[in-house]
Amino acid sequence: MRFHRDPITVAEAQQRILAHITQGDIEKIPLFESEGRRLAEAIIATSDVPHFSKSPYDGFAVRSADTTGASIHNPIELEVIGAIACGDAPDFCVEVGQAARIMTGAAIPQGADCVIMFEMTSENEARVDRIVGIKKEMKPGENIVFQGEETKTGTRLIEVGTRIGPGEMAILATFGYAHVPVYRLPRVGILATGSELLRPEDELTYGKIRNSNSYMTASQVRQAGGIPILYGNLEDDSDLAVAKVQQILSETDFLITSGGVSVGDFDVMVDVFTRLDADLLFNKIKMRPGSVTSTARVGQQFIFGLSGNPGACFVGFELFVRPALHALQGKSQTALPEMQAKLGIDMKKPSPFTRYVRSSWTIEQGEIVVRPVGMDKSGVVTNITDANCLMCIPAGGAGAAAGDLVTILPLPYRAGE
Ligand SMILES: Nc1nc2c(c(=O)[nH]1)N[C@H]1C(S)=C(S)[C@@H](COP(=O)(O)OP(=O)(O)OC[C@H]3O[C@@H](n4cnc5c(N)ncnc54)[C@H](O)[C@@H]3O)O[C@H]1N2
Numbered sequence: 240m241r242f243h244r245d246p247i248t249v250a251e252a253q254q255r256i257l258a259h260i261t262q263g264d265i266e267k268i269p270l271f272e273s274e275g276r277r278l279a280e281a282i283i284a285t286s287d288v289p290h291f292s293k294s295p296y297d298g299f300a301v302r303s304a305d306t307t308g309a310s311i312h313n314p315i316e317l318e319v320i321g322a323i324a325c326g327d328a329p330d331f332c333v334e335v336g337q338a339a340r341i342m343t344g345a346a347i348p349q350g351a352d353c354v355i356m357f358e359m360t361s362e363n364e365a366r367v368d369r370i371v372g373i374k375k376e377m378k379p380g381e382n383i384v385f386q387g388e389e390t391k392t393g394t395r396l397i398e399v400g401t402r403i404g405p406g407e408m409a410i411l412a413t414f415g416y417a418h419v420p421v422y423r424l425p426r427v428g429i430l431a432t433g434s435e436l437l438r439p440e441d442e443l444t445y446g447k448i449r450n451s452n453s454y455m456t457a458s459q460v461r462q463a464g465g466i467p468i469l470y471g472n473l474e475d476d477s478d479l480a481v482a483k484v485q486q487i488l489s490e491t492d493f494l495i496t497s498g499g500v501s502v503g504d505f506d507v508m509v510d511v512f513t514r515l516d517a518d519l520l521f522n523k524i525k526m527r528p529g530s531v532t533s534t535a536r537v538g539q540q541f542i543f544g545l546s547g548n549p550g551a552c553f554v555g556f557e558l559f560v561r562p563a564l565h566a567l568q569g570k571s572q573t574a575l576p577e578m579q580a581k582l583g584i585d586m587k588k589p590s591p592f593t594r595y596v597r598s599s600w601t602i603e604q605g606e607i608v609v610r611p612v613g614m615d616k617s618g619v620v621t622n623i624t625d626a627n628c629l630m631c632i633p634a635g636g637a638g639a640a641a642g643d644l645v646t647i648l649p650l651p652y653r654a655g656e
């Protein structure tokens with residue numbers, strides 16, 4: 240049986256997926272292992288930063304009033320009553336005429352209201368550590384890092400869904416998150432359909448090809464924060480496909496298949512959706528490549544039926560699976576980001592649907608310029624490596640001309656390369 244195909248827009252397809260996604264399970268993991276994971280709770284400052292007033296310099300904690308009139312030529316002598324190291328809790332008070340040695344990061348003692356750097360003092364060699372000469376007039380509060388000046392207790396610092404990187408690690412450690420609440424990594428089954436498929440280790444034989452989609456998709460899953468689980472290659476046989484899909488759904492959070500979603504005699508995914516009584520969210524999208532990309536729900540789980548053509552499979556993942564993985568992990572921006580770029584060459588091929596062209600953007604004379612990476616056929620596999628974005632060419636007979644502004648969707652994992 241063939242499904243009726245009613246083409247919908249990319250945005251509508253994305254919306255149909257997101258409408259059914261509830262955020263994933265939460266687990267607490269050790270801070271050191273949380274790199275790259277997404278936060279399941281907003282992080283709130285559990286203390287002031289700093290939580291005590293402290294010195295930013297090595298020097299002397301003094302009373303500013305005692306320094307009135309001090310200069311290089313007229314140092315004012317103060318009695319040194321002690322030394323405060325980082326980590327000390329000073330138990331004395333700096334009284335009139337007194338000073339305390341203090342190190343960078345150490346707590347300001349009572350009585351003192353400023354810190355003078357060692358460089359602005361002179362110490363009498365004969366009476367070292369007992370008398371210090373102050374060579375500069377100080378203002379109240381000068382050279383003090385005040386309690387809470389950076390952050391106050393209760394400030395919301397990181398939002399749910401944020402990916403943990405260096406800055407987040409620093410905050411989590413600062414506020415005592417030895418264990419971090421994160422979303423569990425979604426387990427994503429990957430199944431390649433096609434009787435023509437060989438494994439990477441197999442010799443090529445006439446008419447057959449090696450399965451590249453599973454490995455490409457596994458990499459995309461990892462990049463989007465999921466755990467890929469490979470279920471190998473499946474020949475085009477409906478009975479086998481139904482059984483395999485059921486097995487995978489029982490072992491994973493959701494399933495990505497490639498191939499078999501079009502109208503060919505051996506395109507098994509259509510049968511799978513029918514026989515599993517799946518809730519088909521869509522099976523035709525107004526886009527090129529990958530117009531036959533299909534997605535169905537079985538209970539709370541999804542089957543993303545990506546196209547077999549590698550270029551279409553790649554694009555289908557970026558437009559539909561990535562947002563699902565992001566939404567599961569609380570990320571607020573689920574779709575690829577958008578930018579405007581100047582088209583570097585004519586793209587006048589007419590298309591009834593929006594084209595998502597694997598492309599590369601660069602900065603030329605201060606402008607973002609985008610060009611396709613090469614042969615733009617959905618069966619092409621060897622130029623995906625050159626793409627750092629998808630370029631959107633609107634539907635219609637005219638296409639787009641060199642110099643036109645077009646929307647591009649930068650691929651996040653290519654940023655910073
Ligand atoms: N009569 C029509 N024919 C086709 C249509 C159509 O609308 N009417 N759509 C075309 C478009 S567009 C696409 S895209 C493909 C989609 O095909 P399927 O998703 O059913 O994929 P297959 O038929 O299984 O394979 C297509 C192509 O991709 C190669 N392939 C498959 N799996 C892999 C893999 N794991 N690694 C690498 N390459 C793979 C396969 O050998 C085929 O060459 O349908 C068009 N036809």
Ligand code: MOO
Nearest residue numbers: 528529530551617
């Ligand atoms: O939908 Mo197909 O991907 O254009 O080759």
Ligand SMILES: [Mg+2]
Nearest residue numbers: 499501503506
């Ligand atoms: Mg096919």
